[in-house]
Amino acid sequence: MAIDMQQFHGVFFEESQEHLEEMEQLLMELDLEDPDYEQLNSIFRAAHSIKGGSGIFGLDALTGLTHVMENLLDLARNGAMQLNVALVDKLLATVDMLKVILNCYRNEQEIDWKSIEKEITALNQFLGNDKNTEADDGFGFFEEVSPTAEEEAFGFFETEDKEKTKSEIEDDGFGFFEAIAPSDNPNNSSATPAAPPQKTPSKKKSEQYNHKSSKKAKAPPTNDTVRATIRVDTNKVDSLVNLVGEIVITQSMLTMIGSDFESIQEDKLQNAIAELERNTREIQEAVMSIRMLPMSFVFNRFPRVVRDLSSKLGKKVELIIDGGNTEIDKGLIEKLVDPLTHLIRNSIDHGIEQPEARIASGKSEIGKVTLVASQRGGNILISIIDDGNGLNREKILEKAKEKGINISDDISNQQVWDLIFAAGFSTATVVTDVSGRGVGMDVVKRNIESIGGQIEIESTPGQGSSFNIRLPLTLAIVDGMCVSVGDQVYVVPLINIIESIQPEFEQIKYLTNERLLWVRDQYWPILNLHQLMEISNANDDPTSAILILIESSKKRFALLVDALVGQQQVVIKNLEHHYRRIAGVAGATIMGDGSVALILDVESLSNQITTNIQEIEANHEYSNV
Amino acid sequence: MNTLTSDNNNNDQQEQLKEFLSFILGDEHYALDIMSVKEIRGYETVTKIANAPPFIKGVINLRGDIVPIVDLRLKFEVGKAVYDEFTIVIMLNVNNRIVGIVVDGVSDVIKLKSDEIRPPPEFGVAFDSKFLLGLAPINDEMIILVNIERLISSDELGLYENKTTNSQE
Numbered sequence: 001m002a003i004d005m006q007q008f009h010g011v012f013f014e015e016s017q018e019h020l021e022e023m024e025q026l027l028m029e030l031d032l033e034d035p036d037y038e039q040l041n042s043i044f045r046a047a048h049s050i051k052g053g054s055g056i057f058g059l060d061a062l063t064g065l066t067h068v069m070e071n072l073l074d075l076a077r078n079g080a081m082q083l084n085v086a087l088v089d090k091l092l093a094t095v096d097m098l099k100v101i102l103n104c105y106r107n108e109q110e111i112d113w114k115s116i117e118k119e120i121t122a123l124n125q126f127l128g129n130d131k132n133t134e135a136d137d138g139f140g141f142f143e144e145v146s147p148t149a150e151e152e153a154f155g156f157f158e159t160e161d162k163e164k165t166k167s168e169i170e171d172d173g174f175g176f177f178e179a180i181a182p183s184d185n186p187n188n189s190s191a192t193p194a195a196p197p198q199k200t201p202s203k204k205k206s207e208q209y210n211h212k213s214s215k216k217a218k219a220p221p222t223n224d225t226v227r228a229t230i231r232v233d234t235n236k237v238d239s240l241v242n243l244v245g246e247i248v249i250t251q252s253m254l255t256m257i258g259s260d261f262e263s264i265q266e267d268k269l270q271n272a273i274a275e276l277e278r279n280t281r282e283i284q285e286a287v288m289s290i291r292m293l294p295m296s297f298v299f300n301r302f303p304r305v306v307r308d309l310s311s312k313l314g315k316k317v318e319l320i321i322d323g324g325n326t327e328i329d330k331g332l333i334e335k336l337v338d339p340l341t342h343l344i345r346n347s348i349d350h351g352i353e354q355p356e357a358r359i360a361s362g363k364s365e366i367g368k369v370t371l372v373a374s375q376r377g378g379n380i381l382i383s384i385i386d387d388g389n390g391l392n393r394e395k396i397l398e399k400a401k402e403k404g405i406n407i408s409d410d411i412s413n414q415q416v417w418d419l420i421f422a423a424g425f426s427t428a429t430v431v432t433d434v435s436g437r438g439v440g441m442d443v444v445k446r447n448i449e450s451i452g453g454q455i456e457i458e459s460t461p462g463q464g465s466s467f468n469i470r471l472p473l474t475l476a477i478v479d480g481m482c483v484s485v486g487d488q489v490y491v492v493p494l495i496n497i498i499e500s501i502q503p504e505f506e507q508i509k510y511l512t513n514e515r516l517l518w519v520r521d522q523y524w525p526i527l528n529l530h531q532l533m534e535i536s537n538a539n540d541d542p543t544s545a546i547l548i549l550i551e552s553s554k555k556r557f558a559l560l561v562d563a564l565v566g567q568q569q570v571v572i573k574n575l576e577h578h579y580r581r582i583a584g585v586a587g588a589t590i591m592g593d594g595s596v597a598l599i600l601d602v603e604s605l606s607n608q609i610t611t612n613i614q615e616i617e618a619n620h621e622y623s624n625v
Numbered sequence: 626m627n628t629l630t631s632d633n634n635n636n637d638q639q640e641q642l643k644e645f646l647s648f649i650l651g652d653e654h655y656a657l658d659i660m661s662v663k664e665i666r667g668y669e670t671v672t673k674i675a676n677a678p679p680f681i682k683g684v685i686n687l688r689g690d691i692v693p694i695v696d697l698r699l700k701f702e703v704g705k706a707v708y709d710e711f712t713i714v715i716m717l718n719v720n721n722r723i724v725g726i727v728v729d730g731v732s733d734v735i736k737l738k739s740d741e742i743r744p745p746p747e748f749g750v751a752f753d754s755k756f757l758l759g760l761a762p763i764n765d766e767m768i769i770l771v772n773i774e775r776l777i778s779s780d781e782l783g784l785y786e787n788k789t790t791n792s793q794e
Binding site for chain 2: 242245246488532533534535573574575577578579580582583584585588590594595596597598
């Protein structure tokens with residue numbers, strides 16, 4: 001029985017987490033002047049579901065808080081209460097608190113009842129304000145003034161511009177009470193919203209920017225994510241992916257056997273096998289698509305990050321999200337959250353200037369951070385672009401020298417930007433809780449590389465920076481060209497192949513004993529796969545073997561192999577699960593006959609010839625002179 | 626061997642016995658904890674891996690898992706590393722990782738009481754004594770009990786990137 005309860009607990013926690021995220025998102029989208037009834041209703045339902053569930057499991061902290069929230073929302077959706085920025089802020093803070101409580105219950109930690117009490121009181125303040133229960137209100141008002149003020153000061157002022165003078169803050173606090181004071185007035189529902197905007201016009205304004213931007217960003221994906229879904233354990237999906245991989249292998253084994261078959265039935269067998277091949281391919285594609293999720297799963301949390309951070313730093317930032325529908329492997333998405341969050345915080349903190357500075361340099365007061373995802377061939381490109389001040393070359397160089405990194409002054413901009421990925425590197429002069437500790441960019445780079453991605457920086461002084469991340473579309477499958485070298489078969493990802501040729505003798509040139517291929521009016525360095533893979537009985541003569549022209553993200557080269565075996569879609573198997581990473585190899589796959597073939601990692605192969613290429617290019621220029 | 630097994634059965638109630646799978650490398654008898662054995666297979670063609678030490682033969686496909694194969698004869702420099710239809714691969718499951726070890730043959734399952742295991746001497750040959758559980762005299766043969774878990778995950782074998790992989794998992 002106890003085990004059963006545990007099971008339900010798990011489901012409840014997961015669902016509540018989702019409800020909270022939904023509430024947060026909807027709250028951010030709310031149009032304060034003219035709230036959408038359906039949206040309010042959804043928020044109400046989410047709060048109600050959590051309340052119901054927590055009541056069943058006796059999770060009183062959740063029940064208490066959601067109950068008050070529900071009351072508030074109920075009034076709001078019935079139009080009995082007008083929404084305002086303070087209320088939405090409060091509700092967002094409550095959502096945050098609910099998340100904390102949920103985590104406490106999940107990890108069986110102590111619940112901070114005191115702060116929950118405070119939160120409930122604070123919420124009741126809003127509620128009492130609108131209920132017009134006079135006697136009660138007057139009483140409750142005085143008693144609750146101090147905790148409310150404290151609570152508000154905590155949740156409210158901290159997010160304020162730090163440069164705001166103290167008197168302004170006091171004024172703000174006062175304004176809040178003033179808004180409450182006329183609660184005896186039956187018309188207060190209209191009076192309440194009017195008060196805060198008057199008192200804090202700048203704040204209201206910046207809130208509106210955030211609301212506007214988040215709406216712009218979120219509206220399309222929300223409409224797309226229809227609720228016709230079921231919850232499936234990822235392990236089940238993964239084992240399905242694995243099984244389908246096995247079916248594909250068995251199917252190609254059948255194809256091989258079928259081609260040897262000789263009888264009257266041969267045609268029929270061939271037809272059936274061809275049918276099977278088509279079906280397995282479709283199953284495979286369908287199963288692979290289960291693992292794909294739209295990028296909006298990650299992107300949707302950023303409007304909140306931007307909103308909180310920009311108001312904390314007193315900056316005005318508009319977040320533009322594009323390409324939220326781009327699909328990416330689920331395993332990648334989970335690992336993208338932290339690096340992207342860090343980069344966005346980084347852009348707002350370091351990139352975007354204070355409004356005054358922006359106006360002074362002739363830019364719009366509102367900074368722009370753009371988050372774009374798109375698919376390019378077999379890659380997903382994600383860019384975080386800001387129109388801030390750009391990276392400061394001198395500052396970075398100075399800092400690097402301070403850190404004892406040995407560099408010359410005339411290195412390229414690209415190399416300078418790459419310095420910020422070094423551990424412990426931050427040019428922020430003041431350490432804030434946002435950034436400046438210098439832990440981060442190196443972790444960002446490492447995280448992205450651990451999922452097979454790359455990150456590059458483009459930056460123009462005074463105009464902004466762009467952090468570009470390139471990721472593989474999926475970790476699980478690749479279109480490959482099977483090539484043979486000696487008695488071994490390797491798979492080269494098809495997206496990297498330009499063409500395959502058998503060169504004429506005249507096309508092979510020599511440069512300090514390195515072979516070059518002359519084709520398409522270019523000299524291509526030749527990489528001998530048999531040398532890299534230590535295979536002895538391979539063909540070393542390019543004119544009787546095959547050269548595959550390969551393009552990696554940075555370099556082009558020709559790969560010498562014995563022969564092409566055929567083109568095939570292969571399931572990528574992880575080598576590191578039972579073994580370790582091998583240089584130049586991205587993974588392994590299982591061929592039709594059940595044997596293992598290694599999948600080449602073109603990027604790391606191209607790194608192996610870095611020095612050679614540079615030498616060649618340098619020498620090439622020489623010969624032109 | 627039979628007498629030994631029956632002897633041990635008589636003692637079953639008195640002391641808990643540990644079971645070992647004994648195998649042969651060259652002329653020497655070894656044994657490893659049977660709990661780490663996943664299955665026993667014949668040797669099949671492996672896919673070679675570049676830049677690996679010679680005792681790592683390559684990888685094979687074990688029902689969808691890519692599994693490395695280590696030839697212990699090459700590692701310990703005992704016997705001749707020949708591969709024929711009698712060559713045996715013991716598939717081990719150590720810390721949820723699968724690895725195959727090539728041996729000359731598998732002989733028996735032996736049950737040992739703890740007091741039957743003698744401590745290993747400090748001998749500075751290819752076999753580091755930290756990979757030994759002990760030695761057991763059985764029917765005039767000396768059985769070398771291997772601490773297979775430690776051996777497989779050791780840096781010396783270099784099967785895993787200890788620092789990075791451990792932190793990831």
